[in-house]
Amino acid sequence: MPKILIIDDDYIICKTLVKKFTRLNHEAHYSLNLKQGLEKLFSDQFDIVFLDVILPDGNGLEAIEIIKDHPFTPEIIIMTGDGNSEGVELAIKSKVWDYIQKNGSHKEFQFSLNRALEYRHQKQSEIQRKPIKREAIIGNSRQIKICLETTSKASNNDVPILITGETGTGKELFAKAIHKNSVRQQNNFIVVDCAALPEHLVESFLFGHSKGAFTSADSDKVGLIKLADGGTLFLDEVGELPLVLQKKFLRALQEKKFRPVGSKKEISSNFRLVSATHRNLRAMVKKRRFREDFYFRIASIKMEIPPLRDRKSDIALLLTHHMNRKEKIDGYLHNVSDEFVDNLLGYDWPGNVRELLNTIDYACSDAFQESILFSKHLPDHIRAFNIKNRIKNRKESESTPCSKEKSAPVERLRLKEYMEKMKQQYVTDLMSHTRGDIKTACRLSGLSRGHLYALLKKYNISGL
Structure with missing residues (x-):
């Protein structure tokens, strides 16, 4: 049974749509603000999201990319009641399914929903029917x-x-x-x-x-x-x-x-x-x-x-794949230490995947018959880059610690700014609670090492 989420501050519209979609044998839920809607979305798997533009706690258009980050990636149908078409271009560029007026007929809502579900079914069937031969393309980002x-x-x-x-x-x-x-x-x-x-x-x-x-x-x-x-x-x-x-x-x-x-x-x-x-x-x-x-x-x-710096969550997979490949060729497998992986995740990789693979080859060559790869086996410029970053982040963290920063009132912030501040506060508290232990922080938060390091760098938070 298809699952539908309606995010709109108009209670009557929400109840009307839920009633209509339920009669069509769909499971429908609603939220009256963006914060609750996103919480509901990320705690479940929905096929379709009907999203209002003007909400009490933010603009629905700014939440499109957040919704797109959901592993299940629902189709998005934008609803608007003000007749303003300025957001159409942004919505279409963000690959939403449709952009409809709230004052339209019920048939318009039903037609858009049916077409979105038909497309979703077709897309999922195609994925199941013909898995792509990807060979050396490594990554799940x-x-x-x-x-x-x-x-x-x-x-x-x-x-x-x-x-x-x-x-x-x-x-x-x-x-x-x-x-x-x-x-x-x-x-x-x-x-x-x-x-x-x-x-x-x-x-x-x-x-x-x-x-x-x-x-x-x-x-x-x-x-x-x-x-x-x-x-x-x-x-x-x-x-x-x-x-x-x-x-x-x-x-x-x-x-x-x-x-x-x-x-x-x-x-x-x-x-x-x-x-x-x-x-x-x-x-x-x-x-x-x-x-x-x-x-x-x-x-x-x-x-x-x-670029690799925008998909650091794939670095661990690339490392594992290349190390296994080297074992088949060389007949010898090096183990990798946590600090070695941490240094790979901390670097920006201007040469992208090619530079990463060459760096792994260099480290294995430098280690020779030593069984474990440490950061000392990495090229000097990568180690220097990460050490400078850690020193810089520690100084900035000590001078203006995020945890003591007073949060701006919600009504003064756009949704994106508010969510960024909340994420920054969470990561800061997480690192403080775990005393900089990356492994424990990943286990508690559910974040991958790559994602956590990306957030630490983004918010200039010391990972030590």
Whole structure:
């Protein structure tokens, strides 16, 4: 039986909707303010949340991201009674299901609910029916789950997709996952590193050439586009592709036909295009450093891979996976100390997953035949970074301890600000109660080490 939660300060509306939804054989609950609604939401599993915009203790639109963090991730239907459409864009960008007027008919509420439940059932059935082959993509964070959902959708069509993200986040892994989950998986996955192609031979590498096309062309050469025929062509660092070639490639992408350098005859290639870049292509378009028509053609679907610092809860999984992999290769498994893990969680990882894995390799090499990895086995710059942070946080904590900070009255704070202060107070009291014992703090709070360290850093609270 579907479970529905209504968060609205109008008692009559809540009771009316509960009565109506119950008659439709749904289980319905309501809360008259945002605080109680969120408490009820996170203590249970709901399929749909009807959320009012103007509530006594905050704005419903500001709670959307909090609701999205729920492990069960319910569909959200925004209700508004003031007729103000300013929040529509924010709501739609936040991927709510619908945005409806309170003064609408009961049929409008029922129609929106039915469509949301139908979509939810379809989505859950699809997940159960076709588990995605993720191989080296490690992580269970919300950000990674969103990327895997996009990967699953993209693998079921041939539409060009653009993968963005910082260096070292794993863009090529997701490109390969799209290929290996698609109908093209038995054919070639051709990687083109646009940043490494020789400038004077870029066109020849991509399109191929005929014998005699230029001085060193002693024979015909098949280009990378043709090699991807029936499979997937992956343009890595597509932002480095010269403007003149973007125009020629655009036609090859649209027509699936092109002419090799020096040839009078066109050839065809049925390829699926996946592109990746760490650059902001929209900004490059505005500066005329990237063709706008080419951008829109390669970015029919867009996926952004999160940096490791934004998904630190995945670090422990990445560590375990890499250590197990090393054991199979080296025949030796190092154990890891808590302080080693703590240092990994405390660092910001500007080089992302690639830097993390290289750091683990370095630590294992430095430890050699020592059985346990400690912080002393980490590179000096990581140890220095964490020590400086601890000293800084301790000084700030001693000078302005959060636990003694007077809370601002609720009526003077927006919901987000109020919840941030409550979270900050909770983490401060937690660390004080456990006397800085990370393991005990995690056990009492139910937080992962990664999440706890992220909160300590965010609020400048000493973890010692």
